[in-house]
Amino acid sequence: MALLNILHYPDPRLRNNAEPVATVGAEEKQLVADMFETMYSAPGIGLAAIQVNVPKRIIVIDISEDQTQPMCFINPQIKRREGEEQMEEGCLSVPGIYEPVVRYRSIMVQALDRKGSAFELEADGLLSVCIQHEIDHLDGKLFVDYLSEMKRTRIRKKLEKMRRQTL
Numbered sequence: 001m002a003l004l005n006i007l008h009y010p011d012p013r014l015r016n017n018a019e020p021v022a023t024v025g026a027e028e029k030q031l032v033a034d035m036f037e038t039m040y041s042a043p044g045i046g047l048a049a050i051q052v053n054v055p056k057r058i059i060v061i062d063i064s065e066d067q068t069q070p071m072c073f074i075n076p077q078i079k080r081r082e083g084e085e086q087m088e089e090g091c092l093s094v095p096g097i098y099e100p101v102v103r104y105r106s107i108m109v110q111a112l113d114r115k116g117s118a119f120e121l122e123a124d125g126l127l128s129v130c131i132q133h134e135i136d137h138l139d140g141k142l143f144v145d146y147l148s149e150m151k152r153t154r155i156r157k158k159l160e161k162m163r164r165q166t167l
């Protein structure tokens, strides 16, 4: 197990497009374990492989309060979308920033689990929002992209300043 380094906005590597996973092998299983450890220690409720600079279509999520419901989605695809939901979102790659984003309220997603078995899941509320947020990462998209240009610029400047102060 190892803690992975999380990329921060506006790192251009967060814009990479993740490739589908052909087979869930030892390397992917190790990555998933490391991603859970990294997400739990942050702490956060979702993490995409892109955020730790691995351009593979893998996400981990745990929305429980006591970190007891780990969920892994490999090659996730949203098959059904319904309704609208606005929630305040944050992101481990955009630390300290929380802004409301409108997403689909409920979705049906197909994916492989951490062992490589296919599954289907209906999700709504926070889990639905979290899955959509993480799948966006796989396509090089961040939640700040849904905000106004002005807000995004302000956030970018704030994070760049924070980064300079910690270097």
Ligand code: NI
Pocket (backbone or CB within 6 Å): 090, 091, 092, 093, 133, 134, 137
């Ligand atoms: Ni995120």
